[in-house]
Amino acid sequence: MKKVIKIDENGLFVEDVIIQDGEKIPTKCIETLCSDGFYKPKWDGSKWVEGLSEEEINALVNIIPEPTEAERLASAEKAIAILMGV
Secondary structure, three states: OEEEEEEOOOOEEEEEEEEOOOOOOOOOEEOOOOOOOOOOEEEOOOOEEEOOOHHHHHHHHOOOOOOOHHHHHHHHHHHHHHHHOO
16 A cells, blocks of 8 residues: 545645545546645645745734733743643
């Protein structure tokens, strides 16, 4: 058995597909495995590239804002109170 990658008409990753040894590679599948680290892997015809723009990635990264120092302190105080049974 081996794994191939199914892509859509735009070259975007769809899913992993397992085929039997000697079986013909299905249509819309490629043999080049995708490495980790992409938000939206895209096959450009010769290699895997990021399918999202930098703005789209920034929007994803900023969905959950970092807690402020005050929020972190409040969370720590709450956790301590719970552990102490207060």
